[in-house]
Amino acid sequence: MFLIYLRRELRRRRKAALVVASGLALGIALVIVVNSVSTGMQRAQGDVLESLYGLGTDMTVTKAADPASEGGPARPRFNFDAQDGEEQQSNDFVMPQGFQTLAADTVDKVAGQSGVAAAVGGLSLTVVKVDGEFKPGEFQPREGGPGGGGGSTGGPQGEVRGGGAAFDVDSSTVYGTDTTHQDLGPLTSSRITDGRAFTAADAGAKVAVVDAAYAKEKKYRVGGDLTLKGTTFDIIGIATADSGDAAADLYLPLKQAQTLSDSKDKITTVYVRADDSQQLGAVEETIRKNIPGTTVTSSADLADTVSGSLSTASDLAAGVGKWLSIIVLVAAFVVAGLLTMSAVGRRVQEFGTLKALGWTSGRVTRQVAGEAMVNGLVGGVLGIAVGVAAAYTVTAAAPSLTARLGAAAGGPGAPGGGMFRGGGPAAQAADKAVEIGLTAPVSVTTIALAVGLAVTGGLVAGAFGGWRASRLRPADALRRVE
Template sequence: MFGIYLKRELSRRKKAALVIALGLALGIALVITVDSVSAGMQQAQGKVLKSLYGLGTDMTVTKARPAATDSSSGRPKFDFDAKSDSSTKQSSDRVMTQGGQSLKSSLVTRVAAQKGVSSAVGALTLNVTKVDGSFTRGTAKSSASGSSGGQQGGPGGGQGSGSGRPQVQGGGASFDVNSYSVAGVDVAHQGLGPLATSKITTGRTFSASQTDAKVAVLAASYAKENKKKVGGTLTISGTAYTVIGIATPDSGESTTDVYLPLKQAQSLGDAKDEVTTIYVEATDSQRIDAVKAAVQKNIPGTTVTTSADLASTVSGSLSTASDLAAGVGKWLSVAVLVAAFLVAALLTSSAVSRRVREFGTLKALGWPSRRVTRQVVGESVVNGLLGGALGIALGLGAAYAVTAISPTLTAQLGSGGGGGPAGGPGGGGPGRQTAANTMEIALSAPVSVTTVALAAGLAVAGGLVAGAMGGWRASRMRPADALRSVA
């Protein structure tokens, strides 16, 4: 009886039901759209952070470099033999640790032993400045005398430009300066650290036995620029390394040019048993702040940087859009949803007031107030479910449109030369550049099952809110009201 009456009443009031359903649908569609775009923003930010950190990295441990003194400015020095002839090409490499102050390799074990730490891996970042070129020796020539011999050097006579004094002509120097970054990788734990954000597209990566082998993996951009291929060699400070692989970053440009086994990098940088960055993976992503506090307490003097700390250094349109989606977008969706609920409730209440004769007659026939209320609530819930279905369809359509268009957002990473979080955690990991690095990220709008479930819940909630108000009003009607309306 309830179902039959419910179906008949909804059929009679199709327009009213459709208006209520559309109002709820718009609010629900906006919630789905904003939620899916926000999820896309988080994914985009995750890609940016992975390009700096390393896949699976939750935090990094570094140590700020002390202020340089006059006696140790940290500037590279180059010495050349200026007497070499023009046929001799000279070359000199200067290798320096980059980023923060070096840490003892033993600290990696201490960090890994902290409560809440799943694994820890050390890495050493170097900067190589290569200067090569040649000197050209000048030629000494004597010009012809421009005055008579008696006058040359005589009293009152000056020595002119043509005095026969030898002059050096020609000569000079031509040198090229090239700078690139090198990351020492723990080959036994490549899933965490500077190489984790790239995939090998040509050749292969390091094997577990190559802990001290003279082999190298090059970033794709560096290999292309310097015309390096797998099987070729790369010489650094007189040591030749065989190129075994070319790595392409998962997103954006690589911030490291050359990857070497950690021991080889330590030998190059004269930093035996030292690292510049410790990459840390937590056992539980929800306890990252607690792990950070434990590391700072038990290992004083270090700087612990989490992905949340690093996210604050990302600027550009990605950051602006993310702030808008998290702030204005969510508040706007909440406001529209509340307005949709109120409109549905008011329309339902208004419809009940126009059904005085109907409900009064039903009560005169013996329907109790709770049955009348149940009837109104049932109609409202059906309207809510209909609005939820429409809202989910509209929301999915909007999310699909955003994903199909894939608007490009830019993320600018602050410069990282000073040991701060800008440009990378603590300024000690790979990719610390003197200039800002800009990445382009294509935005998508993924819709999760949780979002769809939330939309369904909102649809039912909207129907219940509208039904509660209309049912309360219907329950207050008396049979006498129906008689008065007939009169």
């Protein structure tokens, strides 16, 4: 009887039911879109940070910045060993990024700290290649000198004119990776798309893996070679970054990178994985306390320095978007409840007559609540359909967002200060903007939330209508009879 009466009443009042369901659908769809976009923002931010930290890395350890009174980090000096008669010059200057290095045994110290599961050292370098030529000046006699009919004697009767220098400067980045421990560090955020990766046997070999974008620019290929500071390296692989820009243009075995930069037994960064990702704060504090002279930076710290349109959109989604969805949802619930109450008010004769025929107040209330619950579920289905379609549209369109690390914010991550002072891939990326395509993935959790909201909306509307229906009396129906 309950279902028969429910179906008949919903069919008879389908326009009113559709209005209630549509209001709930709007609120539910907005919640789905906001949650999906927020999830997409978090993934995009993770993609930006992944190229710096590498897969599985929880934090990095770098050398602490020198006090300002000590003059800060050293500045690069370019010295040319030009010889007489040589006009063409070509020099490679290889320097640790940030000009700050740690002793290689810092890796073992970090690995021995409580809560640390693994620690791997790396050396990040900047290579500045200077190509050009010196053009010597030419001696030209002065007018009136010897043969010119005048001038003093006993000294040069002329001057050197012309000459100069023209140089082309090109820079690239190199990351020295520990080939015996490749499960941590920036190289893990790229995949080998041609050739092979490093092996433990490559620790002392003169081999290189080249980033795909840099290889295309310089026309490098697997099986070819490249030269850095007079040393030739065989190219064994091409690596393509999974997202964003690569952490470095070239990857070399750590020992070779140390030799190139005259940084024997030195590293710029220690990449750390914690035993428990929920205890990163405690591990960070332990390392900072037990290993003085270092700066410990977690992925959460670096995430706070992300700026650009990605950060702006993320703030809007987290702030305005969530509050807007809550306001719309509450409004939809209230409107659904009021419309249900209004519908009950128009059915006074009907419910009064049913009570006169023996229906109890509880049965009438359940009938109204059942109708409201169905309206809520219909609204939930419509809302899920609209929300998923909108999220899919965002993913298909993939609007482009930019993210800048540290430097754009002018905060502690800016080059020459704060967490990037110690060098490493973070220093390289501090002044680099990364472009990310936004996605809006819809998770099972989001769908479950939508269903829960639909049920809640039905219950709220049913509570309003049921309360009104329970107060009706058979006499109310008789008073309405003409």
